[in-house]
Amino acid sequence: MAPLPPGSLIVIVGITGYIASHTGLLALKAGYRIRGTVRSLTKAEDLRSAYEKEGLDVSRDKLEFVILDDLLSEAQFEAAFTGADGVIHPALPDLYGEDVVNKIIQSTLIPMRAAAKVGIKRFVLTGTLVSVLTPGSPSIPLDRLITDKDWNEEGVQKYLNATEEEKKSPAFVGVVYAAGKTLAEQAAWKYIETESPPFEFTVVLPAMTWGPKVYGSAATSLTWLWSILKGENSTLSRSPIYIEDVRDAGKLHVLSLHEQEAAGKRIWAAGHPVGWTEILDILRKHYPDQPIPKNPPTSPLNPCPWRIDLSLSTKLLGGKWISLEDCIVDSAKSLGY
Numbered sequence: 001m002a003p004l005p006p007g008s009l010i011v012i013v014g015i016t017g018y019i020a021s022h023t024g025l026l027a028l029k030a031g032y033r034i035r036g037t038v039r040s041l042t043k044a045e046d047l048r049s050a051y052e053k054e055g056l057d058v059s060r061d062k063l064e065f066v067i068l069d070d071l072l073s074e075a076q077f078e079a080a081f082t083g084a085d086g087v088i089h090p091a092l093p094d095l096y097g098e099d100v101v102n103k104i105i106q107s108t109l110i111p112m113r114a115a116a117k118v119g120i121k122r123f124v125l126t127g128t129l130v131s132v133l134t135p136g137s138p139s140i141p142l143d144r145l146i147t148d149k150d151w152n153e154e155g156v157q158k159y160l161n162a163t164e165e166e167k168k169s170p171a172f173v174g175v176v177y178a179a180g181k182t183l184a185e186q187a188a189w190k191y192i193e194t195e196s197p198p199f200e201f202t203v204v205l206p207a208m209t210w211g212p213k214v215y216g217s218a219a220t221s222l223t224w225l226w227s228i229l230k231g232e233n234s235t236l237s238r239s240p241i242y243i244e245d246v247r248d249a250g251k252l253h254v255l256s257l258h259e260q261e262a263a264g265k266r267i268w269a270a271g272h273p274v275g276w277t278e279i280l281d282i283l284r285k286h287y288p289d290q291p292i293p294k295n296p297p298t299s300p301l302n303p304c305p306w307r308i309d310l311s312l313s314t315k316l317l318g319g320k321w322i323s324l325e326d327c328i329v330d331s332a333k334s335l336g337y
């Protein structure tokens, strides 16, 4: 099946999100027409203004918004997808509700079924590094590259094994997210295999995402950088992983619409393996007046010791990722520093 040419209509589900809003920006730049789904039209008009400030033509034949407020409603997805050629789906249900793992799975499969019904040609799902491994887990292999064949089975087991006590802990949301995204992506590939829908399917797997926001408040990952700039060190107890710039993550979503090589693949949007010393050194160099915290000790998990096979995504990006330094400095600027 041919890649989607410019002028095709692409639906971006939850377009006001951090990665989604960059994806929309880059898709418009690439000449696609965009239909963004939103939960409220107020946010939509803020996003339109933000895109306009970037010098884009945001007239209604280029950029339209539709309300979609239930990620489990096949009827809403069908209505939103009708007449479109491609779908990009980065949206997630609320992670603090009931029955979240099942909701993550269903909010992946339901739009795929709707897309098949209305004849969508390409479907790009936003996955996550966490569906492949749990950052900081000592069982991550160090003697070989992590590839698109890897799955976070350990994360799923951890969820299935959890005691009632563990389920009440605030950290359990991370376990739910890892298990939900792993099982959802596996269910998605199984759907492709057994149902042979009319669309080609790609999953983009971001790692930890930093980079400037297009508009709105800071995404959770950016608030971690913010806390470091303010001199707080609690973020530094996290295991450093791969960091990619949100602009590269957005670009890989758009490339997945028009590069034939991307069809049927899991595509890493992972960028650079990092250590805290490297990140803090960049911050000290550019923000000598900020109270940047002391380096935490190096350890077998800091800097990030494992390696991911980025060959396909690096090739799709034309050989070049946005540098860690540019990513960090542009993130800080977008936070007002």
Ligand SMILES: *[C@@H]1O[C@H](CO)[C@@H](O)[C@H](O)[C@H]1NC(C)=O
Pocket: 154, 155, 157, 158, 161
């Ligand atoms: C889950 O439980 C099984 C069976 O008790 C055990 O073998 C496995 O190691 C546990 N896995 C995790 C990740 O806790």
Ligand SMILES: *[C@@H]1O[C@H](CO)[C@@H](O)[C@H](O)[C@H]1NC(C)=O
Pocket: 233, 234, 236, 237, 294, 295, 296, 297
């Ligand atoms: C944060 O700072 C406190 C006080 O200096 C220190 O005891 C602690 O180990 C630091 N934590 C990290 C993760 O660096």
